[in-house]
Amino acid sequence: MEEFLVKINAGGGYNVHIGPGMISECGKIISSAAGQCRAAVVTDSNVEILYLRPVMDSLEAAGLDPISFVFPAGEGSKNLHILSEILESFADNGLTRSDIAVALGGGVTGDITGFAAGVYMRGIRYVQIPTTLLAAVDSSVGGKTAVDLSSGKNLAGVFLQPSAVICDTNTFNTLAPDVFSDGAAESIKYGILTSEHIFEVFERGEVRKSVSELVSECVSIKGRLVEEDEHDNSVRRLLNLGHTIGHAIENLSGYTFPHGHAVAIGMVMISRAGEKMGFTEIGTTDRIEKCLIRNGLPTSTDYDPEALYNAALSDKKRSGDNITIVVPKRIGRCELMTIKVSELFDIISLSAQR
Ligand SMILES: NC(=O)c1ccc[n+]([C@@H]2O[C@H](COP(=O)([O-])OP(=O)(O)OC[C@H]3O[C@@H](n4cnc5c(N)ncnc54)[C@H](O)[C@@H]3O)[C@@H](O)[C@H]2O)c1
Numbered sequence: 231m232e233e234f235l236v237k238i239n240a241g242g243g244y245n246v247h248i249g250p251g252m253i254s255e256c257g258k259i260i261s262s263a264a265g266q267c268r269a270a271v272v273t274d275s276n277v278e279i280l281y282l283r284p285v286m287d288s289l290e291a292a293g294l295d296p297i298s299f300v301f302p303a304g305e306g307s308k309n310l311h312i313l314s315e316i317l318e319s320f321a322d323n324g325l326t327r328s329d330i331a332v333a334l335g336g337g338v339t340g341d342i343t344g345f346a347a348g349v350y351m352r353g354i355r356y357v358q359i360p361t362t363l364l365a366a367v368d369s370s371v372g373g374k375t376a377v378d379l380s381s382g383k384n385l386a387g388v389f390l391q392p393s394a395v396i397c398d399t400n401t402f403n404t405l406a407p408d409v410f411s412d413g414a415a416e417s418i419k420y421g422i423l424t425s426e427h428i429f430e431v432f433e434r435g436e437v438r439k440s441v442s443e444l445v446s447e448c449v450s451i452k453g454r455l456v457e458e459d460e461h462d463n464s465v466r467r468l469l470n471l472g473h474t475i476g477h478a479i480e481n482l483s484g485y486t487f488p489h490g491h492a493v494a495i496g497m498v499m500i501s502r503a504g505e506k507m508g509f510t511e512i513g514t515t516d517r518i519e520k521c522l523i524r525n526g527l528p529t530s531t532d533y534d535p536e537a538l539y540n541a542a543l544s545d546k547k548r549s550g551d552n553i554t555i556v557v558p559k560r561i562g563r564c565e566l567m568t569i570k571v572s573e574l575f576d577i578i579s580l581s582a583q584r
């Protein structure tokens with residue numbers, strides 16, 4: 231079986247196994263990472279139908295005596311109620327401190343399962359089996375877990391690195407096109423950040439041909455940033471490229487606009503402002519726009535600069551009067567820029583003018 235292996239030196243250190251058909255290996259991989267224990271699989275109602283059976287079979291065959299918990303699919307489930315149901319189900323099934331939680335699904339499943347693992351009995355181990363492109367290249371690696379509160383997204387959570395990540399790239403074949411594009415936006419982000427090669431694969435529209443290799447390159451980039459800055463105080467913030475304006479768009483839409491789509495628009499806008507400020511190489515924005523369109527993503531928004539600015543101010547990445555934004559120099563290189571909150575309005579206004 232074709233397998234790409236990426237090692238991440240954060241937490242206790244863990245391997246990310248990437249390749250087509252990897253789900254059938256999950257029992258073996260988990261028992262070698264975690265030893266003899268019980269596995270508690272958490273998944274959502276869509277992924278249950280598609281992939282729960284083969285995962286349970288593989289865990290069973292490896293002697294991990296699995297149990298499962300299924301919640302209704304969607305961001306609306308990433309809350310304290312479902313978290314509490316997951317914890318109660320772990321307890322009802324007699325899960326102990328030496329057992330392991332398994333997140334099977336997209337970013338919602340990964341975030342809530344990681345949080346449950348982080349607090350159940352003061353912390354048990356967990357494994358990620360991402361089944362969306364976004365979860366594979368972004369949320370399954372790095373150890374950020376969360377649920378949403380009524381006043382905002384991801385407001386409660388813990389940092390907890392997984393014990394292993396198992397990414398079966400065949401699972402992307404059943405994703406809705408919009409959900410796939412969402413992950414494409416985050417992958418294109420890695421290209422703009424540090425790898426012109428990744429960007430070119432998307433530019434040529436060839437992502438499906440070499441998706442396992444591409445996921446492994448994205449995960450390596452994220453891994454290096456996480457290793458250097460596990461708790462998100464410095465270089466890890468580069469991963470927020472496109473996210474200041476992106477979060478503002480999501481916020482204004484009442485979180486109905488998909489995250490990756492919002493980030494796509496945010497990347498175009500910040501690159502355009504960078505070009506106008508003389509910071510970003512001319513032509514960068516044009517290339518980013520064409521690449522995003524080719525991958526089914528939007529590049530502009532109807533929200534006006536003032537509304538975007540006000541929504542951006544509620545961003546949790548703000549610290550006092552300053553906010554750190556990420557600006558491309560060119561494709562393959564970006565820099566952090568700390569600006570006064572008041573300067574953000576000028577940048578958003580610049581970025582909105584074609
Ligand atoms: N922890 C982090 O570092 C981090 C980073 C980025 C995003 N996130 C979080 O990730 C979440 C978004 O992730 P997402 O886009 O994966 O959302 P998701 O988990 O809701 O998945 C999107 C949809 O695809 C379905 N699905 C999943 N896998 C499938 C498959 N293989 N085939 C068919 N359908 C499938 C799901 O049921 C769901 O309806 C957000 O909550 C965001 O906050 C976390």
Ligand SMILES: [Zn+2]
Pocket residue numbers: 368416473489493
């Ligand atoms: Zn993101």
